[in-house]
Amino acid sequence: SQLTILDSKRKQPSDTVKSVVDSKEKFEEEFVKHVETSLGRSMYNCDDLAAYQAASNTIRDALIIDWANTQQKQTIQDGKRVYYLSLEFLMGRAMDNALINLKCENNTRQSLNELGFNLEDVLNQEPDAALGNGGLGRLAACFVDSLSSKNYSGWGYGLNYQYGIFEQKIIDGYQIEAPDYWLKYSNPWVLDRNEIQIPVDFYGYVYEEHDPNTGKVKKNWNGGERVLAVASDFPIPGYNTDNTNNLRLWNAKPTNEFDFTKFNAGDYQQSVAAQQRAESITSVLYPNDNFESGKELRLKQQYFWVAASLHDIVRRFKKQHKQNWKKFPDQVAIQLNDTHPTLAVVELQRILVDLEGLEWNEAWSIVTSVFAYTNHTVMAEALEKWPVDLVGRLLPRHLEIIYDINFFFLKEVERKFPGDRDLIRRVSIIDESPKSVKMAFLAIVGSHKVNGVAELHSELIKTTIFKDFVKVFGAEKFTNVTNGITPRRWLRQANPKLAALIAEKLNDPEYDYLTNLGKLKQLEQFVDDEDFLKQWHAIKFDNKRKLAALVKELTDIDIDPSVLFDVQVKRIHEYKRQQLNIFAVIYRYLHIKELLSKGVTIEEIKKNYYIPKASIFGGKAAPGYYMAKTIIHLINKVGEVINADKEIGNLLKVVFIPDYNVSKAEIICPGSDLSNHISTAGTEASGTSNMKFALNGGLIIGTVDGANVEITREIGEENIFLFGNLAESVEELRHKHVFEGVNVPETLQVVFNAIEKEVFGPADEFKSLIDSIRYHGDYYLVTDDFELFLDAHKKLEKVYGHDGGDATDRGHLQEWVKKSVWSVANMGFFSSDRCIDEYAENIWNVEPSNQ
Numbered sequence: 001s002q003l004t005i006l007d008s009k010r011k012q013p014s015d016t017v018k019s020v021v022d023s024k025e026k027f028e029e030e031f032v033k034h035v036e037t038s039l040g041r042s043m044y045n046c047d048d049l050a051a052y053q054a055a056s057n058t059i060r061d062a063l064i065i066d067w068a069n070t071q072q073k074q075t076i077q078d079g080k081r082v083y084y085l086s087l088e089f090l091m092g093r094a095m096d097n098a099l100i101n102l103k104c105e106n107n108t109r110q111s112l113n114e115l116g117f118n119l120e121d122v123l124n125q126e127p128d129a130a131l132g133n134g135g136l137g138r139l140a141a142c143f144v145d146s147l148s149s150k151n152y153s154g155w156g157y158g159l160n161y162q163y164g165i166f167e168q169k170i171i172d173g174y175q176i177e178a179p180d181y182w183l184k185y186s187n188p189w190v191l192d193r194n195e196i197q198i199p200v201d202f203y204g205y206v207y208e209e210h211d212p213n214t215g216k217v218k219k220n221w222n223g224g225e226r227v228l229a230v231a232s233d234f235p236i237p238g239y240n241t242d243n244t245n246n247l248r249l250w251n252a253k254p255t256n257e258f259d260f261t262k263f264n265a266g267d268y269q270q271s272v273a274a275q276q277r278a279e280s281i282t283s284v285l286y287p288n289d290n291f292e293s294g295k296e297l298r299l300k301q302q303y304f305w306v307a308a309s310l311h312d313i314v315r316r317f318k319k320q321h322k323q324n325w326k327k328f329p330d331q332v333a334i335q336l337n338d339t340h341p342t343l344a345v346v347e348l349q350r351i352l353v354d355l356e357g358l359e360w361n362e363a364w365s366i367v368t369s370v371f372a373y374t375n376h377t378v379m380a381e382a383l384e385k386w387p388v389d390l391v392g393r394l395l396p397r398h399l400e401i402i403y404d405i406n407f408f409f410l411k412e413v414e415r416k417f418p419g420d421r422d423l424i425r426r427v428s429i430i431d432e433s434p435k436s437v438k439m440a441f442l443a444i445v446g447s448h449k450v451n452g453v454a455e456l457h458s459e460l461i462k463t464t465i466f467k468d469f470v471k472v473f474g475a476e477k478f479t480n481v482t483n484g485i486t487p488r489r490w491l492r493q494a495n496p497k498l499a500a501l502i503a504e505k506l507n508d509p510e511y512d513y514l515t516n517l518g519k520l521k522q523l524e525q526f527v528d529d530e531d532f533l534k535q536w537h538a539i540k541f542d543n544k545r546k547l548a549a550l551v552k553e554l555t556d557i558d559i560d561p562s563v564l565f566d567v568q569v570k571r572i573h574e575y576k577r578q579q580l581n582i583f584a585v586i587y588r589y590l591h592i593k594e595l596l597s598k599g600v601t602i603e604e605i606k607k608n609y610y611i612p613k614a615s616i617f618g619g620k621a622a623p624g625y626y627m628a629k630t631i632i633h634l635i636n637k638v639g640e641v642i643n644a645d646k647e648i649g650n651l652l653k654v655v656f657i658p659d660y661n662v663s664k665a666e667i668i669c670p671g672s673d674l675s676n677h678i679s680t681a682g683t684e685a686s687g688t689s690n691m692k693f694a695l696n697g698g699l700i701i702g703t704v705d706g707a708n709v710e711i712t713r714e715i716g717e718e719n720i721f722l723f724g725n726l727a728e729s730v731e732e733l734r735h736k737h738v739f740e741g742v743n744v745p746e747t748l749q750v751v752f753n754a755i756e757k758e759v760f761g762p763a764d765e766f767k768s769l770i771d772s773i774r775y776h777g778d779y780y781l782v783t784d785d786f787e788l789f790l791d792a793h794k795k796l797e798k799v800y801g802h803d804g805g806d807a808t809d810r811g812h813l814q815e816w817v818k819k820s821v822w823s824v825a826n827m828g829f830f831s832s833d834r835c836i837d838e839y840a841e842n843i844w845n846v847e848p849s850n851q
């Protein structure tokens with residue numbers, strides 16, 4: 001019918017453009033055309049950057065055709081769409097990913113060669129799209145990849161920050177933040193949709209209106225400041241499918257509506273300046289991870305983004321279904337990535353009641369069937385609370401609606417639990433002192449499902465922060481969707497050689513396993529195959545060489561790829577416990593020095609005590625997080641001392657890789673032997689880098705926290721090095737620290753003594769770090785887990801092998817390499833495709849479209 005007509009009409013244009021990426025001649029022709037026209041340059045004056053832009057434009061053109069076709073198809077099929085609202089999308093680079101998902105990497109490589117370029121050099125020209133802080137933003141990026149790859153109809157909505165997460169420089173061992181103006185050159189991967197403009201209002205006042213038809217009083221909001229939301233669209237290609245979804249990011253722009261009184265008062269420049277400030281709403285990403293600073297501009301960002309997105313969603317719905325609001329929940333599912341978009345609940349209620357004239361209850365039942373909320377943390381300082389005053393000033397009508405939502409909710413609680421005044425006080429969306437709106441509570445009340453991001457975490461939210469809501473709504477409202485990662489970027493793109501070896505062993509030349517990651521299980525049959533283990537190890541060694549080269553380039557430190565690469569890269573946080581890791585490194589160094597001073601030789605130390613290793617750190621600290629910055633400083637100072645110690649040589653190296661980001665992670669993950677996921681039990685909601693490392697054949701040292709628990713279940717206890725106190729003991733231990741004092745074990749005391757004796761520079765610099773443990777209750781249980789951590793290292797170093805071995809000899813690594821294969825074979829569960837299927841089935845009630 002309509003679809004077939006469309007298909008037959010479209011065949012011509014779509015095939016010709018798609019053929020661009022399938023034919024080298026066509027690619028080269030388009031490439032040259034873009035150099036000469038889009039870039040206005042000549043082939044004689046075309047450097048790698050211009051080549052990147054021309055190649056990207058060429059591939060982008062092909063992508064746009066798929067994207068337009070997908071949108072048309074989805075509109076005609078008129079199924080339910082999923083909207084993923086996330087304030088962060090940490091996409092990284094787009095070009096390599098597009099080549100892989102479009103399966104045109106080989107052609108492009110050859111074409112570029114013929115044109116005189118090298119693909120890797122060209123790819124390296126692309127700046128990371130770093131519109132996120134860490135795990136939460138990268139999860140959103142993996143999810144949009146899976147939505148497209150698994151043929152769902154799903155859009156992302158976010159903000160197009162002009163400045164992404166800052167660039168981290170390390171100067172004299174300190175973190176210095178530099179602005180990341182990533183749009184310096186035009187971005188070929190975005191389609192600017194300047195014609196899509198949505199007005200968003202702030203401030204103003206609420207007034208009442210008498211409706212002569214119904215005889216009722218209606219509330220209306222008259223905004224005082226208007227800003228335009230203008231769309232930028234990022235096509236999201238799926239792997240091995242034409243399905244290409246849209247990621248729509250909003251830009252704030254001034255309106256052309258002038259305040260004539262000001263202009264006439266001769267205040268022209270001031271008025272223009274005020275207008276110009278509109279753009280500041282989307283100028284910068286807040287650089288906090290697991291922390292909310294409560295700034296007014298941040299709340300403005302949230303409402304700006306939510307209002308524009310909902311307007312867009314509602315407009316799309318009305319175009320096809322007019323005002324048949326009962327159908328809205330059959331057409332629309334909206335996922336709230338953390339509480340940042342919670343105002344969407346209020347905004348939809350406002351649209352339905354104030355603008356569309358629905359009754360409160362009818363509207364509210366639509367709202368709650370549409371929304372679902374994902375919680376990412378139990379840490380108190382990360383839970384959003386907005387002062388009532390601020391909300392009332394910025395969004396006066398929304399505050400009223402929040403009060404009404406709370407009123408009806410509490411009435412319902414009172415009905416179910418008559419007389420339980422304390423319960424009512426505890427679940428109220430409004431906190432009384434200081435008067436504020438608890439966004440997580442609002443999100444729960446406004447959603448039909450609430451999920452955590454790993455089993456342990458989903459259980460924890462039910463028994464701690466959201467306990468009372470389980471009582472009120474029942475346990476069925478709360479569910480778990482364990483996080484995942486996309487195997488396209490985190491295996492195929494980051495580790496092409498391993499991906500190829502796996503494809504060969506699985507007899508899967510088309511790499512179908514990348515969308516059926518459970519197939520990895522078949523690798524188990526090769527764990528005793530000598531040749532296979534040799535190849536496996538050779539690939540890891542090669543990846544370690546690449547990582548060593550990156551380290552050399554960025555820090556000028558030489559690390560030997562034949563030593564154990566012991567990696568901890570992630571945001572710097574006390575709860576993630578980089579301090580535990582660096583204290584253990586210091587202990588190791590001091591112990592080695594002591595042994596040397598007693599006449600024990602390096603060879604004996606390697607044999608009987610410590611294997612040679614490089615401790616590799618990386619990660620950003622929030623600019624205002626003093627303790628995290630102190631940890632970075634300590635790591636760098638320790639590195640300076642140890643790396644310069646001639647006696648130590650290869651036995652121990654400590655490096656801090658500056659400016660950890662997605663494209664660096666793509667080199668670091670495949671190059672690690674061992675990675676650290678050592679958060680205090682119960683604090684890391686899931687972790688997703690643990691999955692990236694394990695999928696690339698690295699082993700894990702970790703606490704019983706987040707998704708480590710399920711990784712252990714999948715890959716087997718014997719293939720992971722777990723240590724530390726369990727989540728259930730944490731509260732008691734903290735209590736003990738406060739009331740009986742902190743007991744610093746002798747081993748850790750030795751470390752503190754060395755720091756205080758200024759072995760690593762002025763002791764003042766690190767005082768707060770030691771004090772927080774010794775005198776302020778050691779909240780993150782460093783003292784309780786320190787010796788358990790040392791013990792876990794002894795165990796794993798025995799497995800890695802004590803005889804040093806040379807670079808290519810795998811003899812002593814036999815057991816280690818087998819564990820690596822076992823792990824990868826059982827990581828299938830952690831594909832983000834599996835997550836998206838679970839969300840689709842249990843939360844969104846949508847099915848993939850047949851392509």
Ligand code: GP0
Nearest residue numbers: 135136290376377453684685686687688
């Ligand atoms: C959680 F609350 N996460 C937050 C936040 O503000 N930022 C953020 O990145 C992370 C969790 O810490 C996580 O455990 C989790 O895997 C991730 O959200 C995605 O769910 C580790 O990155």
